Structures are given as C-alpha cells and as structure tokens.
Amino acid sequence: MxxxxxxxxxxxxxxxxxxxxxxxxxxxxxxxxxxxxALFGYATNPWQRVFTQARGAHVWIHTGPSAQPGKLTTLEGVESVAGPYPVASTTLASRGTRAFVELRGTSGQPSVGRPLISSGHWLDPATPDGVVLESRLARALLAGPGDTLTLPGTARKLTVLGTADSAEPRFRPGEQPGLVWALPSQVPDPDGRVTGLRLTDPEDTDYAVQRAVTVLGAGAVSEVSTWQQARAEAQGDNRxxxxxxxxxxxxxxxxxxxxxxxxxxxxxxxxxxxxxxxxxxxxxxxxxxxxxxxxxxxxxxxxxxxxxxxxxxxxxxxxxxxxxxxxxxxxxxxxxxxxxxxxxxxxxxxxxxxxxxxxxxxxxxxxxxPRPAAPLGGRLSGVARRALGLRLPPALVLGWHKAFTRRPRSLAAVARLALPLLLMVVAMSAWSTIDRVHNRPEQIGLPTALTVHADGGPTDRETRALLERDPQVATAYPGVEVAALVPGQTSTIALRGLGTRQDPYPYTLAEGRPASGRDEAVAGQGLLDLLDVRVGDWVRMTVGDQPQILHIVGRSIEPENAGRVISTSLDTLRENDTALGRTLYQLRLSPGADPQTVAGRLAAAGNGHLDVHAATNPADGLSALRGVVVGLIAVLALIGLIELLTAIGGAVREGERDLLALKAMGLSPRQITAITVTATGCTALAAVLVGTALGAPLAHWLIDAQGRASGIGAGVAEGPSPTLLLLFGTAAVLGATALAAVPASRAARRRLADTLSAVA
Known part of the structure; x- marks a missing residue:
C-alpha cells in the first residue's frame, strides 16, 4: 500500500x-x-402538490347558461362534481394594469377544485363585493388583500380578500383569462357556467370528456380543459x-x-x-x-x-x-x-x-x-514523400504525418476531442436560437407586438380608426378567437380568424403555403399532432352548434396554446358563421417602437374601453438558459483541455525515440518542436471539423425535436453564424498549438544522454 x-x-x-x-x-x-x-422536481411537484391538496378536477367544462350540467353527476367514471358555477368574462384593472378574467360565482369552499389560500382569507358574506384572485393573476395586477379593483367602463369596484393557488390553467395575458372567485351575487348576468369533474381513473380523461359532451350536446359546450393541459402549462420552460x-x-x-x-x-x-x-x-x-x-x-x-x-x-x-x-x-x-x-x-x-x-x-x-526498430512514426506515406519533394517545410510535413500515421489511435484521439467540441457547437446553437426568438419574434410566429380587445363603447370602425391614428402602429389586423371542439369531442382548440383576404395576416410558415382561398387555414404543430393530420388534410370542428370545415394548407409556427391553434382569415370564419364578429385587433408596430409605450398610449386614448397587452415572447422564459449555456461551455472546455493534455503528453513521449534521428537529419530544436506542435494542431483541426460538421445538424435536430414536442413546431432552430464558427475553430486550434509549444520545446532540448536512456 x-x-x-x-x-x-x-x-x-x-x-x-x-x-x-x-x-x-x-x-x-x-x-x-x-x-x-432540481428543475424537473420544480416543474412537476408544485403543481402536483396543489392538485392533490385541492382535490383538483380532472376536467373543467364551460357551457352556455341554458345547459344542464347536472346530468354529469350520473356519468360512469365520475367520482365527484364541482359546480356548476355561474361565470362571466370581464376585465379588471388595478394600478394602471388590466387583465381579462373569468369571474366565477362560488358560495362556499368547494370540495373539488378547492382553491388553496396563500394570503388573506376566503369569501365572506359580510363583504359582498369581496373576491379571491388566483395567485398569478394577483401578481399581474399588483394586487393583494385589501386592494380595490375596478371594472373599466362601469362604476363597479371589487375588494380583494385573498389570493389562492389553483391547479387549473393559470393566467396568461392574451391567452388564458385569470380566475377570480366571487359570491354568486357578484355575477348577476352570467354568460355561461363551468363544471368540474373528478374522475375515478385520470387516464380515462379523453373518454370522459367525449361522454360528457355527448350528454350535454356539442352546442352547449364552449370550452373543455383537462388536467394534462394544466400540468403541461405549469411545467412550462422549467422542464x-x-x-x-x-x-x-x-x-x-x-x-x-x-x-x-x-x-x-x-x-x-x-x-x-x-x-x-x-x-x-x-x-x-x-x-x-x-x-x-x-x-x-x-x-x-x-x-x-x-x-x-x-x-x-x-x-x-x-x-x-x-x-x-x-x-x-x-x-x-x-x-x-x-x-x-x-x-x-x-x-x-x-x-x-x-x-x-x-x-x-x-x-x-x-x-x-524490446521496442521495434522501426520508428514510431512508421514509414513515410507517398503523400508525405511527395510533399517533402515539393520542398514544403519538413516540420509541417512530419507533424502532419505524425498526427495521422497511427490510424486507430489517431482516430480515437480525434473522436475524444471532437465530442466536447460537438457539444459546444450544440450549446452555441441553443444560444443563437434564443437570440433569434428574442430579437426577431416575427420569425417564430409573433409578427405582431400588441393585442387589443375592445370592452364595448366605441364601434369597430371607431376602434380601428383610433388604433391606426397612432403614429407607431403600422398595421391593425382585425380578428376573432374562439374555442372549438375537435373531432371526437375530447378537447378544445383555439380557432382564429385574423386579417382579411385583402389584408392577410403575416403568419410565419414552416411548411406549405399561406391560407389565401376560401376555407383554407394554417395550423400549429400541436394541433396536427392532436388530430393526427398533416398539411393537405381537411378538418371539421364545431363552435357551439356551428361546424367549421377547413382545409389545412400550411403549418405555422405557433408559440401560443401549445401549438393547438388553427388559423384562417376573418372573412372565412364569418362566411361559415355570421355570428362571429371581430373581437380583437393584432397590431404590428413600426421598427423601433416600444410595445409598452404604445400600449399605454392606446389604453389612455381608449378611455378605459381598450384592453391592450404585449405579446408574450417565449424567450422571456428562457433567459436563465443563457447562463446555463455559458456554464456548460466552461465545463466542456475543461474536458477538452484534459484530452488536449493527453494528446500532447502522448505526442511528446512518442517523439522522444525519434529525437536522435531528427537531430541526425539536421533539424534544429525549433523545427523538432514545430513537428509536435503541428501534430497537435492537426489533431485539433480534425476534431474541430468533425465537431462542427456533426454538431450543427445535431443541434438543429435537437432544437426542432423540442419544438415539435412543445407544439411550437420545427423551424425555430438557428445555428451559429459562419463567422462565429470560424472564430471558434480558430481559437480551438490556436489554443491547442499554444498549449503544446512549451512541453514540445522542453522535449526538443533534452540532452542526448537523456534521450538514449528514454529509448533504451
């Protein structure tokens, strides 16, 4: 020992x-x-904890006021029912911030889907105008217990009694309304009702939704959300x-x-x-x-x-x-x-x-x-002999020959060094993709910067005129977005009608062509996967009792709603259903305009009747990934240094037995040093070429695979620029040669007696 x-x-x-x-x-x-x-645990466990403690509903079904959701209690597989609760869609404002919300009338703490109070207390009949806000909505409104909320365009005011965590889909500006619990008296004119179903078998969710829609009638169901969708949204970018x-x-x-x-x-x-x-x-x-x-x-x-x-x-x-x-x-x-x-x-x-x-x-x-008498480098190849015959520098020729003469060992060294370099290229591609999403949102499905909803008051013509009068609004695209039941009636998707045939909405297409004709539409990857369809297929969906049959002619990059979006022109939707009118405007701003400044200006000009919010950029949730990429590149650089030190040490030791022969040939110590440095540089160069050649397509494949899995779709990957790759490769080769110079120089200046002892 x-x-x-x-x-x-x-x-x-x-x-x-x-x-x-x-x-x-x-x-x-x-x-x-x-x-x-830690991130996997953080992504899954908080939502799971809330869902378990709240006895969350596996399915939430929104119906019209005339539906009879009481029938759902007799469905096979339904363990318990929450509601039905009257709901009304409205807008709340607090401290200059507005949010689109669902006001839900609840008399007492429900046994299923029970909100978990995080601050304040639950509803109290002694405070009839009191409400409880979902936690994310409360943060967006900068509101807490004791604060007062207003309903723009009305004289009504609500008092915040508390905030609560919920396992239902959380508030997302422009996508998912925030949840507000209130006493039923605060929902005097409900526009629908919502019912929660807790199932005996959560894996039977799709079949349960299908049976519920059949019992209620497709025309009575306006929207369906499931626990899988809520869990996936809660995990979000953390996963x-x-x-x-x-x-x-x-x-x-x-x-x-x-x-x-x-x-x-x-x-x-x-x-x-x-x-x-x-x-x-x-x-x-x-x-x-x-x-x-x-x-x-x-x-x-x-x-x-x-x-x-x-x-x-x-x-x-x-x-x-x-x-x-x-x-x-x-x-x-x-x-x-x-x-x-x-x-x-x-x-x-x-x-x-x-x-x-x-x-x-x-x-x-x-x-x-005993070591073989033949030199370690082996016999010179024909290419090397011809290169020497052309009077190329012997140090370069012999260094190249030394790097690649032992093919199995040389290829192994190149492969080991190429692996960390390949991963660095993938990391740089992730950085470039984040930059693309952040700096060029129009290329990843966000051609407009602001969404405007009108809360009554001005007419459509007045609203559009008000928007287009702003000097920094380039184009205002009218539109409508509704929830539609998919074939099989197992879930709902987002059906959008944006722009007109004369002024089409600039969708970001990754496949196919724009929807220019009647009944033509483009769809996100999430919808294609959900319905198991492809570009070129026809799909049928229902909005209430009205069917919509659309021909998918292109796949658009859709960062919202997990890609479960199908989009066509407003003209097409109104031709199929005249009851659908424009409810929103998507605004494309002039270059250099600040969305927050324009949003504030438009909200003030609308006198409380316009709900304006900026589009959510997926890159906002990936800012932490930049630091992760830097740390990963540092770790990979350390691994590359280990391999370089190994390659340099092996080259120096194997060159000791050739030292006498090289000196006998008349090469100076500087030339002998250059042989080892050149051999190391050639190995590094080969590894850079292999790592770059394999890393760039691998990065595109990995990023596009993640895009498909998230529903956004392939086509968002952005590789490093050729200049950056050239600088990266140059730095790797120069660094390798600089690292090899000192030990190679020491070995070249060894005494002859030391060399004889080393090779004896």
Missing part, C-alpha cells in the same frame, strides 16, 4: 493540471445533473431547462469518461517500462490496476462531493429560476436520495471507464518487451 501511494503521489505531481481539470470537470458535470434534477441541463450533463459525462480513458491509455503506453519494473518487484496485476483506478476515482469523488456540497449550500442563492428550483427541490421528499444518487452515478461511470483503461496496465508483462 505504501508503494502504491508513493506511485500515485509521483504520478499526481507529474500530471497536476490534468488532475485539476478532471476534478473541475466532474464538479461541473455533477452540478449540471443536480440542477437538472425545458431541465432537459437541456440533463442532456448536456450526460453528454459531458460521456465525454469526461472517454477523456479519462484516453488519458490512462496514453499514460500506460508512456510508462510501460515503469509498470514492468513494478511487476518485477512484486506488484500483482490487480495492484497495478488499483493504482490507476483509485487515483481517478479519488479525483471524480472529490469533484462530485464539491458539486453536491456547493449545490446544497449555495444552489438556492442562484438568481432567478434556477435558485427558486433548487429551493423548492430541497424541500421535496426525494431530494436527499437524488443528492447522493446523482454524484454516485457519475463517479461509478468514471470508475467504469477508468477500470477498462487500467485493465490494460495489468496485462503489461513483468519483463520489458
């Missing part, structure tokens, strides 16, 4: 930088995996961040394992004589293997423990969503298990790759085998 420790200590002193980089890389990998675990961190963490772990495997293999080739001496003095093959295995397990264990300790102690202090996720995750039941399991898994993986490489050391014979 004493001799083992002395050998390990000597080897550590020789490879300090490599050991440090391995510890740091392991720490970064384990931290990425722990943060991914995406977790997937990114997990994917890169696993990729980096594989790259680190391969780098360690290559480092040990190169070290064994460089110390064959020393290993033979160890065996000659009594070391068993198992002891030799344990020397390498325990040393690298110690490095990995040190990095894993450091990552776990830092994540546990400082993770909740990370600014933004990551810190919130870690704080919530630390209070979940599985936190302690994950805190030990993730680092242990990473250490075991590195130990497995280390063991495979160290096993070769145990097979080294105790008697040194």
């Amino acid at each position: 004493r001799a083992t420790l002395r050998w390990a200590h000597s080897d550590l002193r020789t490879h300090r930088g490599e050991a440090l980089f391995l510890v740091l890389a392991t720490a970064g990998i384990v931290a990425s995996l722990l943060l991914a675990t 995406l961040l977790g997937q990114v961190l997990g994917l890169f963490g696993l990729g980096a772990l594989i790259a680190a394992g391969l780098a360690v495997h290559g480092a040990i293999g190169t070290r064994i080739r460089g110390h064959l004589r020393d290993i033979s001496v160890l065996k000659a003095v009594g070391f068993t093959p198992g002891q030799v293997v344990r020397i390498f295995l325990l040393q690298h397990i110690a490095f990995a264990l040190l990095g894993a423990l450091a990552a776990a300790a830092l994540t546990q102690a400082l993770g909740s202090r990370i600014p933004g969503r990551l810190g919130d996720a870690v704080g919530v995750w630390q209070g979940l039941p599985g936190h302690t298990v994950a805190l030990f399991a993730v680092p242990a898994g990473a250490v075991l993986f590195i130990a497995a790759t280390t063991g495979l490489a160290a096993w070769r050391a145990g097979r080294v014979p105790p008697v040194p085998v």
Whole structure:
C-alpha cells in the first residue's frame, strides 16, 4: 500500500493540471445533473402538490347558461362534481394594469377544485363585493388583500380578500383569462357556467370528456380543459431547462469518461517500462490496476462531493429560476436520495471507464518487451514523400504525418476531442436560437407586438380608426378567437380568424403555403399532432352548434396554446358563421417602437374601453438558459483541455525515440518542436471539423425535436453564424498549438544522454 501511494503521489505531481481539470470537470458535470434534477422536481411537484391538496378536477367544462350540467353527476367514471358555477368574462384593472378574467360565482369552499389560500382569507358574506384572485393573476395586477379593483367602463369596484393557488390553467395575458372567485351575487348576468369533474381513473380523461359532451350536446359546450393541459402549462420552460441541463450533463459525462480513458491509455503506453519494473518487484496485476483506478476515482469523488456540497449550500442563492428550483427541490421528499444518487452515478461511470483503461496496465508483462526498430512514426506515406519533394517545410510535413500515421489511435484521439467540441457547437446553437426568438419574434410566429380587445363603447370602425391614428402602429389586423371542439369531442382548440383576404395576416410558415382561398387555414404543430393530420388534410370542428370545415394548407409556427391553434382569415370564419364578429385587433408596430409605450398610449386614448397587452415572447422564459449555456461551455472546455493534455503528453513521449534521428537529419530544436506542435494542431483541426460538421445538424435536430414536442413546431432552430464558427475553430486550434509549444520545446532540448536512456 505504501508503494502504491508513493506511485500515485509521483504520478499526481507529474500530471497536476490534468488532475485539476478532471476534478473541475466532474464538479461541473455533477452540478449540471443536480440542477437538472432540481428543475424537473420544480416543474412537476408544485403543481402536483396543489392538485392533490385541492382535490383538483380532472376536467373543467364551460357551457352556455341554458345547459344542464347536472346530468354529469350520473356519468360512469365520475367520482365527484364541482359546480356548476355561474361565470362571466370581464376585465379588471388595478394600478394602471388590466387583465381579462373569468369571474366565477362560488358560495362556499368547494370540495373539488378547492382553491388553496396563500394570503388573506376566503369569501365572506359580510363583504359582498369581496373576491379571491388566483395567485398569478394577483401578481399581474399588483394586487393583494385589501386592494380595490375596478371594472373599466362601469362604476363597479371589487375588494380583494385573498389570493389562492389553483391547479387549473393559470393566467396568461392574451391567452388564458385569470380566475377570480366571487359570491354568486357578484355575477348577476352570467354568460355561461363551468363544471368540474373528478374522475375515478385520470387516464380515462379523453373518454370522459367525449361522454360528457355527448350528454350535454356539442352546442352547449364552449370550452373543455383537462388536467394534462394544466400540468403541461405549469411545467412550462422549467422542464425545458431541465432537459437541456440533463442532456448536456450526460453528454459531458460521456465525454469526461472517454477523456479519462484516453488519458490512462496514453499514460500506460508512456510508462510501460515503469509498470514492468513494478511487476518485477512484486506488484500483482490487480495492484497495478488499483493504482490507476483509485487515483481517478479519488479525483471524480472529490469533484462530485464539491458539486453536491456547493449545490446544497449555495444552489438556492442562484438568481432567478434556477435558485427558486433548487429551493423548492430541497424541500421535496426525494431530494436527499437524488443528492447522493446523482454524484454516485457519475463517479461509478468514471470508475467504469477508468477500470477498462487500467485493465490494460495489468496485462503489461513483468519483463520489458524490446521496442521495434522501426520508428514510431512508421514509414513515410507517398503523400508525405511527395510533399517533402515539393520542398514544403519538413516540420509541417512530419507533424502532419505524425498526427495521422497511427490510424486507430489517431482516430480515437480525434473522436475524444471532437465530442466536447460537438457539444459546444450544440450549446452555441441553443444560444443563437434564443437570440433569434428574442430579437426577431416575427420569425417564430409573433409578427405582431400588441393585442387589443375592445370592452364595448366605441364601434369597430371607431376602434380601428383610433388604433391606426397612432403614429407607431403600422398595421391593425382585425380578428376573432374562439374555442372549438375537435373531432371526437375530447378537447378544445383555439380557432382564429385574423386579417382579411385583402389584408392577410403575416403568419410565419414552416411548411406549405399561406391560407389565401376560401376555407383554407394554417395550423400549429400541436394541433396536427392532436388530430393526427398533416398539411393537405381537411378538418371539421364545431363552435357551439356551428361546424367549421377547413382545409389545412400550411403549418405555422405557433408559440401560443401549445401549438393547438388553427388559423384562417376573418372573412372565412364569418362566411361559415355570421355570428362571429371581430373581437380583437393584432397590431404590428413600426421598427423601433416600444410595445409598452404604445400600449399605454392606446389604453389612455381608449378611455378605459381598450384592453391592450404585449405579446408574450417565449424567450422571456428562457433567459436563465443563457447562463446555463455559458456554464456548460466552461465545463466542456475543461474536458477538452484534459484530452488536449493527453494528446500532447502522448505526442511528446512518442517523439522522444525519434529525437536522435531528427537531430541526425539536421533539424534544429525549433523545427523538432514545430513537428509536435503541428501534430497537435492537426489533431485539433480534425476534431474541430468533425465537431462542427456533426454538431450543427445535431443541434438543429435537437432544437426542432423540442419544438415539435412543445407544439411550437420545427423551424425555430438557428445555428451559429459562419463567422462565429470560424472564430471558434480558430481559437480551438490556436489554443491547442499554444498549449503544446512549451512541453514540445522542453522535449526538443533534452540532452542526448537523456534521450538514449528514454529509448533504451
């Protein structure tokens, strides 16, 4: 054991930088995996906790005032029913902020879908104008218990008694109205009713919805929402961040394992004589293997423990969503298990790759085998001989020859170095895609910046004239959006009519063509997946009793409503259903206009009759991903440095036996140094080319696959610019050559006696 420790200590002193980089890389990998675990827990558990504590309804069905939802209590598979509750759609304003809400009349705390009070208290008959706001809506309105809300255009005022968490779909400006609970007396003129169904089998949701619609009649159902939709919306971007961190963490772990495997293999080739001496003095093959295995397990264990300790102690202090996720995750039941399991898994993986490489050391014979007389570089290839005949610099020719003459070993070195570079290209593509979404929203389905709803008062013509009078409003597209039942009546989708045939809405198409003819429409990826249809198919849906039959001629990029959107012109919808009139305007602003400034100006000009809000950019929820990408690139750079140090060390050691021959040929130490530097640069260049060639299409595929899974659809991926890739490749090659210059120069200036002893 004493001799083992002395050998390990000597080897550590020789490879300090490599050991440090391995510890740091392991720490970064384990931290990425722990943060991914935290984000997955943060994405799923809070909603699940609220749903369980509130005994959430699996289905919420909105019906007209004349429907008879009482029939739903007798449906097979329905455990209990919430409601029916009278509801009215209205707008609330507080401190200059407005929000479109659903006012729900509730007399007492319901047993199903019970709101969980987070501040204040529940409704009190002693305060008839009191309301309880859903938590996200309360944050949007900057309202809390004791505040007063107004209904624009009326003299009514409501008093906030409390805020509550709900497992129903949460407030999203312009997409999902906020939920407000009030006494039934505060909903004197309901425009519908809502009923919640809690099922005995949650997996039977689609069939339960279909039976409920059949019992009530399709014309009586205006909207259906399910617990799966609410859960997916609650998880939102947190799950995406977790997937990114997990994917890169696993990729980096594989790259680190391969780098360690290559480092040990190169070290064994460089110390064959020393290993033979160890065996000659009594070391068993198992002891030799344990020397390498325990040393690298110690490095990995040190990095894993450091990552776990830092994540546990400082993770909740990370600014933004990551810190919130870690704080919530630390209070979940599985936190302690994950805190030990993730680092242990990473250490075991590195130990497995280390063991495979160290096993070769145990097979080294105790008697040194004489080295072959042929030079390590092998015979010059025909290309190399012709290059020398053309009087190209010998150092460049011999360096290139040295880099690629041993094909299996050379290809392995290139592959190990190319993997972290490939992951860096994928990370840069993620950054470029976020920039595209943030800076060019018109390319990802957001050609307009503002949505305007009119709350009565001015006529359509007056509203449009008011909007177009603003100097920074370029175009105002009239439109309408309604909920429509899909074929099979299992869920509802968003049916939009925007623009006219004379002034069509500028949809962002990823496939097909614009909807220019009668009954033509474009659809989001989420709708295509939901209905299992493709571009070119016809689909039938119903709005109340009125059917809408549309021909899908294109796929649009739809960042809203999980892509479950079908869009056509306002003319087409009104031709099929004259009861559908324009209810909103989508505004495209002049270049450089500030949406918030324009929104405030239009709201003031509308005298309280216009509800104006800015479009929600998906990039707003992905701001935390930028910091994640920077951290991942740093971890991958450390892994690349490990592989570069391995390649440089192997090139220097294998070049020692050629040193005498090269000096006999008349090459100076500078030229000999250039051979090793060139060999390292050629290896790095090959890895850059492979990493870039494979990383760019892989990044597009991964980002588009995520787009399809989220319902937005493929076509949002944006790769790094050619200039950035060129700078990245140049920096990698120059960095590799600069890193190789010092050890190569030292080796080239060794004394002849040292060289003879090394190759003897």
